[in-house]
Amino acid sequence: MAGGRKTTKGGKSARSAQAALVAGKGKPWGTIIAVVVLVVLAAGVFGYTYVQLNAKHEQEAALAQWTPSDTNKDPSDKITGVVKKDYPSGLHVQPTQRVAYDQAPPFGGPHDGFWADCMGIVYPKAVRSENMVHALEHGSVWIAYNPDEVSGSQLDVLKQKVNGKQFLMLSPYPGLDHPVSVQSWGHQLKVDDVNDPRIDEFVKSLLRNQYTYPEVGASCDALGSGQFDPANPPAFDPSKPGPDAVPMSGQGATNNGDQRQPSGAMTTPPVVTSTTKPNG
Template sequence: MKRAFLPLLLLTLTACNKNAGIEGLQTFTYAAGDHRSGSLVYAENPPAGGAHNPLWQNCGVYDGQLYKEYAVHSMEHGAVWITYRPGLDAAGLAQLKTLVDGRPYTLLSPYEGLDTPVAASAWGAQLKVDKPDDARLKAFLDKYEQGPTTPERGASCTGGYSNVR
């Protein structure tokens, strides 16, 4: 009789593990709350956590580069930061804007020096893709916007810094 329950158990565990298998996903471990002033150096490009400015970046769509130190603080609050190489064509940019439309905990901005055309970063997680219409971007957003790695889930994504570099 114990064997009859095994398939049900596996099915249940698989259903609870939604989006766990995002191909190309990289994860990192960072302690939260490390507030510092000035320009900081990060292990990932773009960053996926770590020390950051005491002020956060207001969530939204930007057409200029953001200060990494403010954006990282927003990720600590549960934001996903979608970055793209400057010069992305209008159609690709429109796809990314549609992807983040209506999502209150997202940042979208160009980012100089990306090694792939598009990157999605959250606190402790990152996904790099070649095309703005890659379905894994939505899966990443669904999992990590206010997701399980967020140290300060529900903290504000407004009332902070709103300028670009």
């Protein structure tokens, strides 16, 4: 129909028809389609790449938030509820001594010379705090729970986080004032739910964080029987420490030598003998 009309019209204005024909013939449909397809493909490639990388960046940023770095030395500062205290390191007590800790569970202060095994160990029974605190000094994170409030599948959630994971330990802590308390050297977070995401954030922020524990590179290996036997560790003492307990200042503790000395630890000024005194 249209063709017929066009033919009749052809005589009327041959020039314009001819022009239209030339234009139609010269129009590079193939090129136009190819270009459109190319642009769509290019946009697709760019869009896909952008979306993928964006997702990856977001994921990395989420992880980096809890990764210690020179500009983010203590990521736990962003975790609500973390208590921080500054403790002098390297103050050792004897296996027969107790420390009058200022916190329950303690997360710093004088401690036994033998550290607790902290190579991803699940302690079924409560362990002597003096050994556990030494393990914190070596960069570990200790997850403690109240055995009256956490058991069964709840406890399994915590075991899953610790079992076989280097520099983590889990133990009950009788009388704990919250269901769960997580400690690293100088840091503590108490939570009510084993699934609280802050537990993992705390672990990521502080486990072997070179900016927050005193002895970078220290071992978490078990010392063995006679020192610290992981199969039969010294038991937790629920009683109140007596008047003979070593105070938080470290008075009565042996200093580890090269460690930072707390101001209260020195009861007498150092005696300089004539033999060690330099002449002149």
